[in-house]
Amino acid sequence: METKINLEIDGINISVEKGTTILEAARRLNIKIPTLCHHPDLCVAGNCRVCVVEQEGARTLQASCATPVSEGMVIFTNTLKVRTARKHIIELLLSEHNSECTKCYKNGNCELQSLAADYKITNDSLIDLVPFKNYTIDNFSPSIIKDDSKCIRCQRCVRTCEQLQSVSALSVAYKGEHMKISTFLEKPMFEVVCTNCGQCVNRCPVGALVERNYIDEVWNAIYDKNKHVVVQTAPAVRIALGEDLGIENGEIVTGKMVAALRKLGFDSVLDTDFTADLTIMEEGTELLTMLKKAIVDKDSSVALPMATSCSPGWIKFIEHQYPQLLPNLSTCKSPQQMFGALAKTYYAEKRNLNPADIISVSIMPCTAKKYEADRPEMRSSGYKDVDYVLTTRELAVMIKQAGLDFKSLPEEKCDSIMGQSTGAAVIFGASGGVMEAALRTAYEIITGKEIPFENLNITPVRGMQGVKEASLKIMDTLPEWNFLEGVTLNTAVAHGLANAKTVMDSVAEGKANYHFIEIMACPDGCLGGGGQPIPTCREIRVKRNEAIYREDAGMALRKSHENPEVIQIYQEFLEKPLGHKSHELLHTKYTDRKSK
Amino acid sequence: MNSNNLKKTDVIFGIWPCMEDNKYPILEAVINRNPDDIIKDIINSGLKGRGGAGFPTGLKWKFAASQTESEKYIICNADEGEPGTFKDREILLKVPEKIFAGMAICSHCIKAKKGFVYLRGEYKFMLPQLNKVLESFHESIRKTGYDFEIKILLGSGAYVCGEETSLMESMEGKRGEPRNKPPFPVVEGFNNKPTVINNVETFVNVAMIQKLGVAEFVKLGTDDSRGSKVFSVSGDTPKPGVFELELGMKLSDFVAEYGDGDTKAVQVGGASGFCVPRKRFEDTIIGFEGVPTGGSMMLFNSTRSMYNVLSNYLDFFAEESCGQCTPCRVGCQQLIQGIKAVKKGSKNEDYLDSLLKLTESMKITAKCGLGQSVANSFYSIVTNFKEEMIY
Numbered sequence: 001m002e003t004k005i006n007l008e009i010d011g012i013n014i015s016v017e018k019g020t021t022i023l024e025a026a027r028r029l030n031i032k033i034p035t036l037c038h039h040p041d042l043c044v045a046g047n048c049r050v051c052v053v054e055q056e057g058a059r060t061l062q063a064s065c066a067t068p069v070s071e072g073m074v075i076f077t078n079t080l081k082v083r084t085a086r087k088h089i090i091e092l093l094l095s096e097h098n099s100e101c102t103k104c105y106k107n108g109n110c111e112l113q114s115l116a117a118d119y120k121i122t123n124d125s126l127i128d129l130v131p132f133k134n135y136t137i138d139n140f141s142p143s144i145i146k147d148d149s150k151c152i153r154c155q156r157c158v159r160t161c162e163q164l165q166s167v168s169a170l171s172v173a174y175k176g177e178h179m180k181i182s183t184f185l186e187k188p189m190f191e192v193v194c195t196n197c198g199q200c201v202n203r204c205p206v207g208a209l210v211e212r213n214y215i216d217e218v219w220n221a222i223y224d225k226n227k228h229v230v231v232q233t234a235p236a237v238r239i240a241l242g243e244d245l246g247i248e249n250g251e252i253v254t255g256k257m258v259a260a261l262r263k264l265g266f267d268s269v270l271d272t273d274f275t276a277d278l279t280i281m282e283e284g285t286e287l288l289t290m291l292k293k294a295i296v297d298k299d300s301s302v303a304l305p306m307a308t309s310c311s312p313g314w315i316k317f318i319e320h321q322y323p324q325l326l327p328n329l330s331t332c333k334s335p336q337q338m339f340g341a342l343a344k345t346y347y348a349e350k351r352n353l354n355p356a357d358i359i360s361v362s363i364m365p366c367t368a369k370k371y372e373a374d375r376p377e378m379r380s381s382g383y384k385d386v387d388y389v390l391t392t393r394e395l396a397v398m399i400k401q402a403g404l405d406f407k408s409l410p411e412e413k414c415d416s417i418m419g420q421s422t423g424a425a426v427i428f429g430a431s432g433g434v435m436e437a438a439l440r441t442a443y444e445i446i447t448g449k450e451i452p453f454e455n456l457n458i459t460p461v462r463g464m465q466g467v468k469e470a471s472l473k474i475m476d477t478l479p480e481w482n483f484l485e486g487v488t489l490n491t492a493v494a495h496g497l498a499n500a501k502t503v504m505d506s507v508a509e510g511k512a513n514y515h516f517i518e519i520m521a522c523p524d525g526c527l528g529g530g531g532q533p534i535p536t537c538r539e540i541r542v543k544r545n546e547a548i549y550r551e552d553a554g555m556a557l558r559k560s561h562e563n564p565e566v567i568q569i570y571q572e573f574l575e576k577p578l579g580h581k582s583h584e585l586l587h588t589k590y591t592d593r594k595s596k
Numbered sequence: 597m598n599s600n601n602l603k604k605t606d607v608i609f610g611i612w613p614c615m616e617d618n619k620y621p622i623l624e625a626v627i628n629r630n631p632d633d634i635i636k637d638i639i640n641s642g643l644k645g646r647g648g649a650g651f652p653t654g655l656k657w658k659f660a661a662s663q664t665e666s667e668k669y670i671i672c673n674a675d676e677g678e679p680g681t682f683k684d685r686e687i688l689l690k691v692p693e694k695i696f697a698g699m700a701i702c703s704h705c706i707k708a709k710k711g712f713v714y715l716r717g718e719y720k721f722m723l724p725q726l727n728k729v730l731e732s733f734h735e736s737i738r739k740t741g742y743d744f745e746i747k748i749l750l751g752s753g754a755y756v757c758g759e760e761t762s763l764m765e766s767m768e769g770k771r772g773e774p775r776n777k778p779p780f781p782v783v784e785g786f787n788n789k790p791t792v793i794n795n796v797e798t799f800v801n802v803a804m805i806q807k808l809g810v811a812e813f814v815k816l817g818t819d820d821s822r823g824s825k826v827f828s829v830s831g832d833t834p835k836p837g838v839f840e841l842e843l844g845m846k847l848s849d850f851v852a853e854y855g856d857g858d859t860k861a862v863q864v865g866g867a868s869g870f871c872v873p874r875k876r877f878e879d880t881i882i883g884f885e886g887v888p889t890g891g892s893m894m895l896f897n898s899t900r901s902m903y904n905v906l907s908n909y910l911d912f913f914a915e916e917s918c919g920q921c922t923p924c925r926v927g928c929q930q931l932i933q934g935i936k937a938v939k940k941g942s943k944n945e946d947y948l949d950s951l952l953k954l955t956e957s958m959k960i961t962a963k964c965g966l967g968q969s970v971a972n973s974f975y976s977i978v979t980n981f982k983e984e985m986i987y
Contacts, residue, residue: 046776047920049961060960060968066776081960088957092926125950127933127943129926153919172771172919175754177929179919 007073022064022075023051033077034086034115036093036205037154038065040537041523043163048154050089050115053077061085087119095126097206098135098149104207109534111205112152140188142212143196143370151181151208157200164523165497167317169194181208190371193320195497197313197521198367198391198530211367211531214388215397221359221388222265229359230347231266232339232418233257235273236365236429236526237392239547243533243540244396245406250543252551255411260399261363262412268351271414272362273421275338276428276437278569279310280560282586283332283434284442285577287516288481296483303327305492305507305514308434310334312372313521313530315590317497322504323592331587335428336362336369337378339418340385341585346573347418355381361388363395365429365529368521380585391531420565423456423552430548431495431525432461432468435518439472439491441561446474446481456558462549464524464542466499467492469514490514496523601849603842605816605824608687608694608800612807615693618732622697622807627742631705634806635661638705641805641813642822647673647758647795648865648890649965653802656792659782660706663790668708670699671767671786671793674715675751675758678866679912680892683826684796685719686838691800692726696733696746698799701806702792703744711746712786714763717753755916759964760785760793762918773918774964795890797826818844821883825891829854831863832897847872847880850893858897861980866892867909868969871902871976902981906973907935913970923958924967930954931974935985945986948978 003018009026016025021044026033037048046066053064056074061082064075076082093112101107135149153172158181161170169192173182183192190196201209221229238254247253261269287306293299309315309330318325333341339362344355362369366389372378373386390398399406414420424440427433436458443451450456451472460470472489492514494503500519506512522528527544528536557563574581614622626634639654660668672695676684687695699711715722726748737744754772756762761775764786785791794802801823805813817823821843830836833854841850851859863871864880864887872880872887880886896905914928934951937943955971962968978985 044776045920046963047922049922049963052961060962063776063963068778084953085957085961088954089922089961092922092930095930096926126930126954127937129929129933132929132933153922153925155920175756175915175919176917177914177919177925179917179925 005069005071007069007071007075009075010077016069020069022053022062022067022069025069026053026064026075026077031077033064034118035065036111036115036152037156039156039203040539041164041203042156042159045155045159048089048093048152050086052082052085052089054079054082087121090115090119090121091126093152094121096129096133097152098130098147104150105210105213106207110207138188139212141190141194141196141371142374143367144189144194144198144201145210145212146189147208147210148180150206152206153179153181154205155181156203156205157181157209160199160203163498164199165195165197165521166501167193167195167497170200195313195316195320195521196368196371197497199522200530201367202530202532202534202536211391211394212370213394214390215394218361218388218390218398221361226357227359228267228353228357229265229361230268230270230343231261231361231363232270232272232275232336233261233363234336234365234429234526235276235426235548236529236532236544237363237395239429239527239544239551240365240532241392241396242406244393245399247407249540250547252547254551255413256406256409258414259409259412260404260406263404263409264398264402266361268415270339270419271421272335272339273425273428274418274563274565275335275342276425277422277560277563277566278338278586279332279335280424280437280441281566281570281577282582283308283330284438284445286330286332287438288442288445289578291515292483295487305512305517306330308518310428310434311519311521311526312366312368313497314500314519316368316371316593317500317521318504319591319593321501321594322508323594325504325508326590326592328507329590331589333378333586333588334369334372336364336389337372337385337588338586340373340378341380342418342569344381344383344385345585346569350417355383359387360385361390362386363390363392365392365526365532366522367391367530369531377588393531393533396533417565417568420563421555422560422563423555423558424560425563426551426555427548429526430462430545431520432463432493432518433525433548435461435491435493435516437560438516440559443472443474444559444561446477446484448478449476455553461491461493461518464538464545466496467494467502489516492517494518495520495525497521602845602853605840605842607804607808607816607824608797608826608840609690612804614691614697614803614807618736620693620697620733620736622803623700623737623742624740626701626704626806627740631661631707634701634705637805637810638802641810642819643798643801643805643813644821644884645795646797646801646825646890648678648868648888650884650888653794653798656782656794657702657705660790660792663783665790667789668706669786669789669791670702670706670708670711671763671791672699672711672713672796672799673758673760673763673793674713674719674796675763676716676796677755677758678868678890678892679909680830680863680866680894681828681890683828683838683891687796687800687826688715688719688722688726692729693733694800694803695796696730698801698803699746700737700742700744701802702794702799704742706790706792708792709743709745711744712767713746713748714757714767715748715750717751720750723748723750754918755912756918756964756966759966762964763793764791773920774966776963797891816842818883818885820885825889827889827893828891829893829895831895832856832859832900833895844881844883844885846878847882847887848877850882851877851895854893855895856897859895860898860900861896861902863892863894863896863905863973865889865972866894867912867973868966870972871905871980873980902977902984903935903939906977906985907932909973910935910970913966917966921963921967923962924970927954927958927962927967928970931970938985945982948982948985952978
């Protein structure tokens with residue numbers, strides 16, 4: 001039986017499970033205690049001290065986020081002592097913080113700013129310490145800008161990078177007044193092991209870590225009469241964008257998003273889903289080819305398991321941490337980059353456009369995509385395949401700037417060509433989605449039959465568990481695939497780089513018997529991407545996840561190989577998966593960044 | 597007041613030998629005693645921790661002993677870093693065997709098999725000597741068949757690592773930062789196992805109580821402050837050095853003995869302690885009922901600027917704060933800039949009151965004793981020497 005702890009908060013009795021913090025107990029009573037360093041995805045830090053409360057009989061105030069309840073505890077959350085202390089804490093934080101709020105990218109979206117507003121901090125009661133500091137801005141990365149003058153040292157980023165991502169690109173350096181959040185030897189973020197995943201950006205309560213935004217560049221392109229601006233949107237954007245535009249978490253806004261993009265002035269509103277389906281064709285074929293080499297040809301050089309390559313944060317991670325396993329990575333570009341390469345070749349040809357006049361923009365739930373688009377190998381069209389990458393948040397900003405009333409926009413459909421989508425592509429936005437999409441197609445290629453799961457829902461690879469494993473026995477194969485008859489296909493799905501590390505360690509040690517693994521850098525997959533609306537936490541991701549599978553279930557086409565535009569592009573342009581053109585445009589190579 | 601009122605003692609360094617011919621007779625006596633009886637002795641002795649905070653040692657051990665975990669640790673905090681404190685240095689140099697014996701007694705009481713001495717980095721020079729004593733200690737303990745081993749680890753120079761949980765973080769190879777409490781070290785300490793951490797002098801006191809008996813120990817000191825204490829005397833004094841004195845003395849008696857005749861103030865307990873002005877010498881008791889100290893006694897005569905003294909302390913705290921919690925990290929910087937501004941005249945003297953209120957908040961919101969105790973010296977210097985802050 002679970003032990004219950006009885007306590008009193010602001011005169012109200014409550015009984016909670018042992019181990020509950022004062023903060024959690026207070027929230028159950030709808031008592032709001034302000035927090036800054038606290039984040040539901042992260043371990044407790046207890047370092048900002050803004051959540052202090054008074055405990056009867058205690059000499060000091062208690063950090064409610066870090067203090068577990070105890071029997072008979074009497075807590076007051078709003079005494080004069082508490083208010084005075086909290087106000088002091090906020091004033092102290094502001095005194096060390098570059099408070100030029102009106103010139104800050106996070107203006108209106110900053111937790112310190114709202115606390116200052118709540119507590120009506122109006123006078124300079126303390127001395128401004130910023131002039132005494134030698135703050136620096138790291139704006140070298142194409143993905144993330146780190147401005148130390150805004151940092152409040154809450155260490156959410158440090159905990160994110162270490163615990164959720166196992167990367168530790170950011171950590172605490174120096175002590176006392178010189179304490180700061182820094183990288184290895186204070187190098188710019190793009191020169192260290194940072195994966196650009198942006199999970200730190202998503203959790204930064206202030207403007208110390210923000211995405212490098214390309215909003216003005218995109219507006220300029222839109223207004224440039226000589227440019228044909230195409231836009232693609234990733235599957236995870238349409239289930240989260242609404243959150244930044246006054247729509248409830250978990251609502252699908254695909255149609256409104258398309259309408260908004262058209263109103264913003266993009267010349268063609270297309271869909272990353274199209275190249276997600278294409279990815280399945282390429283990657284699925286790649287996997288089957290490798291399995292054939294391994295099983296039929298007994299080729300021991302075949303690197304199994306094969307790992308997905310859609311997530312650019314994951315790519316940078318493996319390039320740094322497991323360069324010896326780079327041969328295991330699928331050579332497929334991510335859907336964003338496949339799209340970019342095709343936009344300036346196939347699309348240009350079909351629409352009779354000069355590729356030099358095309359500006360290709362992508363809307364992504366991701367900050368690592370910005371880095372990916374900048375990689376030197378991503379110019380197979382002869383141009384920069386994707387010119388600008390915007391996060392979900394940046395798109396929301398543009399929609400607001402344009403004065404659109406998003407809620408009242410009509411539902412519209414993407415343009416064609418390269419605008420058609422299937423349910424298989426939509427689920428790329430959730431952890432396990434690529435795996436499920438690949439299995440739906442691969443199984444049918446091998447057996448000629450639909451995969452034997454009710455409504456094609458491959459539930460074992462769905463859900464929020466950090467590492468998911470699923471095995472599928474292949475039966476009744478078509479003649480050309482009979483080498484797979486009776487073979488049990490072992491798969492693993494991991495999301496969040498800390499979970500990726502678990503899987504990759506077992507692969508590196510030779511303990512894993514997987515054939516195919518899907519890895520997404522961000523917790524719960526792209527729907528929890530670093531470029532998604534803030535806040536993002538497990539509770540919010542669960543709703544986004546449900547929305548994704550709802551979108552899939554509601555689509556007429558649920559399998560990538562049934563996407564008519566995919567069938568068309570192979571007939572007209574690519575010929576066949578892994579064909580010559582595919583190799584040229586849709587596949588890539590990787591860099592060992594450890595030995596460097 | 598004449599200096600005869602001060603009672604000099606010699607129990608820590610002298611009186612009783614702990615080691616005879618490289619043997620530790622005390623250990624055999626301890627091993628054959630019931631651990632609960634020893635803990636009861638320590639509780640009855642009234643011994644309070646000698647690091648400064650003064651937590652009752654016996655109670656700490658009792659909590660640790662009641663933990664059911666099989667793996668427990670003992671740590672001797674020898675990270676002596678409080679400005680003006682150098683008494684552990686003397687103890688470590690002169691009677692290390694008594695420290696080890698105290699740790700062994702603790703290990704028997706709480707059932708720990710492993711102990712550590714976390715030695716201040718600057719005391720590295722002691723290592724060869726300490727390890728030599730430790731070797732013979734291990735040898736004689738092995739002969740008794742008792743299973744306990746001590747290892748000496750070196751700190752790296754951070755003041756905050758003298759704070760018990762930061763010290764444990766440092767021992768675990770992490771950045772030296774205080775942890776959230778609870779859980780307290782007796783429940784989750786080093787490696788998240790129940791841990792007793794005591795000051796160097798506390799362990800020597802324990803060995804002494806075992807050797808001479810509770811009755812002998814309680815003869816010294818007052819009801820609230822039992823025993824004697826090793827003091828580090830520095831500053832404007834003709835007799836700087838380490839002295840063992842009975843607890844509960846009047847500060848005026850102390851000044852009569854160690855002052856230079858012109859003592860303006862005594863900083864009791866180091867930078868994190870209290871500054872007592874001359875007018876309060878007579879009614880200030882040095883002990884837990886009055887002004888407690890981990891040993892540091894710094895005397896200042898009339899040639900000293902108390903503004904400079906405070907400014908020096910604040911620089912120290914701003915530098916030595918670990919930086920993780922807001923009140924300590926930013927508060928210290930504000931106090932430095934604040935007193936500078938008042939001195940310069942860019943803020944008027946009322947600003948000192950705002951700063952005093954700020955230190956009140958620091959005292960109740962900082963995560964560990966470092967940030968909480970900045971208020972002590974700030975309050976006592978600013979209120980007692982206000983004119984020196986302004987002009």
